[in-house]
Every structure is written in structure tokens, then in C-alpha cells.
Amino acid sequence: MPSNAPRDEPRETQRPHYAARLEDRVTGRLGRALRRRGWVPRILPYTGYGQASDGVAPGSVRVLARVLLTSPNRPARVDASFERRGYRSFLAAKAPAEPVTLEVGDAVVHVTADRGGYVDVVVPVDLAAGTHEVTFRARQGEAAVGQVVVVARGERLGVVSDIDDTVMVTAVPRLFLAAWNTFVRHPSARTPVRGMAELYRSVRATHPDAPFVYVSTGAWNTASTLTRFLETHGFPAGPLLLTDWGPTSTGWFRSGPAHKDAALDRLVRELPDVQWLLVGDDGQHDPGIYTRAAQRHRGHVAAVAIRRLTPAQQVLAHGTTTSNDPTAPGRGRADHPPHPGDTDPSAALRAPGPATVAAPDGFGLAVALRDVIEGPSTQG
Structure with missing residues (x-):
């Protein structure tokens, strides 16, 4: 049944x-x-x-x-x-x-x-x-x-990817720009983030059976548009897990972070053999969402990769020039001091649990994720 x-x-x-x-x-x-x-x-x-x-x-x-x-x-x-x-x-x-x-x-x-x-x-x-x-x-x-x-069953690498500002250049969630992107601009006018398609294709080339799942707080109404965007710009095909805008049984609006938390929990539960590479950006809540997922599901997260937005992109994303990633340069705290390597946007951020890397585009992330994608180097 x-x-x-x-x-x-x-x-x-x-x-x-x-x-x-x-x-x-x-x-x-x-x-x-x-x-x-x-x-x-x-x-x-x-x-x-x-x-x-x-x-x-x-x-x-x-x-x-x-x-x-x-x-x-x-x-x-x-x-x-x-x-x-x-x-x-x-x-x-x-x-x-x-x-x-x-x-x-x-x-x-x-x-x-x-x-x-x-x-x-x-x-x-x-x-x-x-x-x-x-x-x-x-x-x-x-x-x-x-x-x-x-x-297939058996241990393998998989990719969970955000969409907005991770693989596609957007201006979410500032209201007037989000409305322009969603309701006015033709889907073919959207621009991919530099190097992200190449990064994902390199994962697919090294791991032909790796599942790709795109998890976003975008509305299901845009699924056809997003699917065409991913196909047009050479991203590996995979399921979209979106949400439904509008009232819910608990309130006027759905919680974006709760949607992503639940989607990640479910993927781990239903595909337990997959080691997930979680890819997002620091313009919204991805760093915190992925950190929580790695803590909840130890052994199921291979690495966390965060695309670092520029100050101008941060303003478009949430109204300030400051990254929403607490591990970003200038965002250190007493319980998580910044590592000297953070000044290099491609540096791995040394923290307990899976490796966390950050870079401004897919090419930088590819360098930082080389060991995750290809396996640790055997050279001394």
C-alpha cells in the first residue's frame, strides 16, 4: 500500500x-x-x-x-x-x-x-x-x-543544491526585485552563477551514479521554468523539491528554513546510503541549515560548500553587506573564532564535522572540494 x-x-x-x-x-x-x-x-x-x-x-x-x-x-x-x-x-x-x-x-x-x-x-x-x-x-x-x-543501494556521493544565488543569479528576497525576477523577466533571461555548472558536471563525471536534488524555497509554480534553466545551462538533471506559496494550515506563510530542514531530513531517511554534498550560498539561511543538517545526520553529509556573495549581492539578498555565514571573515564569534585561512575565500573552514568550504563561484569551490570529489590525494 x-x-x-x-x-x-x-x-x-x-x-x-x-x-x-x-x-x-x-x-x-x-x-x-x-x-x-x-x-x-x-x-x-x-x-x-x-x-x-x-x-x-x-x-x-x-x-x-x-x-x-x-x-x-x-x-x-x-x-x-x-x-x-x-x-x-x-x-x-x-x-x-x-x-x-x-x-x-x-x-x-x-x-x-x-x-x-x-x-x-x-x-x-x-x-x-x-x-x-x-x-x-x-x-x-x-x-x-x-x-x-x-x-542504487550502496554508499555513493550525492548533491543537494540550493538554486537562488547558488546556481542562478537572482535578487531574492528584496520584494521589488524578487517580483521582477519572478513575474516579469522571461525565464531565458536568467543568468547562471559562474562555474557552478562546471562544478556539478565534474561531480557527475567522477561519480556517474550521483543523485542531484535541487532544494529551494521557490514556488512549485516555477518548476517548469527552473527545469528549463538547469537544462539550458548544462546542470545535471535531478528532482526539484520546492514549496507552495500562500497560506498553510498553521499560518499565512510557509517557513523557508523549515522546508529545507524537512527536505534534508527526508532525503537522509529515504536514501540512507548517500553521502550528501550540501551546496548553498551565504545570502540567506543555507549556512545554518546545512550546519544543523550535518550535526543531525553525522555520517550522511560528505561536505558543505557555500558560495560567498559579494557585498553588493548581500545587499540585494537581505539588505546589508554582511554575510549570513557566521564563519565568514569578520563574522567570528567567541564560540567560533575565525580561522586565519578564512581570508582566502577558497579555504576550508576548520570546524568539527564534515569539511566546510567557501568560495565566490563554482571554480573556487571546485578547487576547495577536490578531495571530496576525487578522494584524498596520496601524494606527500
């Missing part, structure tokens, strides 16, 4: 928050009106992930998708209508509580979309390592085909 996998959010209360109840009423009225006009549910699949069976321990996959209401005149592929400017992806009408049948391997399961129209379910199924198709069907509309990336 499949399990209704918990979303990467804090535990919800039994009685939803007022904002969530209000949103649900609006969604219900809008949905009924659109269905009367002939709109039908269509499924937008997201790439999932899972663990292969080894002949003894069973395998399972986490399947992800969203059910939306679309005009019968829209393209059959839901994401084909999102190829234009980013703001259009936020105008989709969700289909909560929609029954969905999915097929993966020899498993056929029936699930129900949640209040946001999302399908997030763990399916016990024995699949070989590699990429497999998942077929989704709603009561109306055409079938949709997605993918799950199944990871």
Missing part, C-alpha cells in the same frame, strides 16, 4: 488557520465555476526519486505531481502553457481533492490530491537503479507521464 508521504513542511494543526480556510473557500468556488465552463483536470508531473531494491530490502519511490484545472483549448501538456513570462505560471487554478491513478513499475495506486492540488506519495515498488516513467490519470483529461530517479 502507498503511504501519504508528509510534505516537507512543519506539522499542521487539526484545525486549519483562518487564511487557509479562506483560501479553500475561494478555491472551491473558482473550481466549481471553471468546471461549469468546461475546464478539466490536467496533471503536471514533477520528477520524483527513490531507492532501488537489493533483493532483500524492498524499494520505494516518492512520486510528485500537481493537478490543475485548465481550459480544454489549452495545450495537452500543462507546462507547455507556462513557456512564457514567469508570472503566467502563477495564474493556474488548482484542483484540490482530485482522485488520481498512478502507475509506476508493476504498481497501480489510487491517491487523492491535497488542498493545493499536489500529489506527494511514497509507493513501495521494486525498480532497478535508473530513470523510470510514472503515468498519471485523472478522472477526465489525458494521461500525463513523469519520471522518478531511482538510486
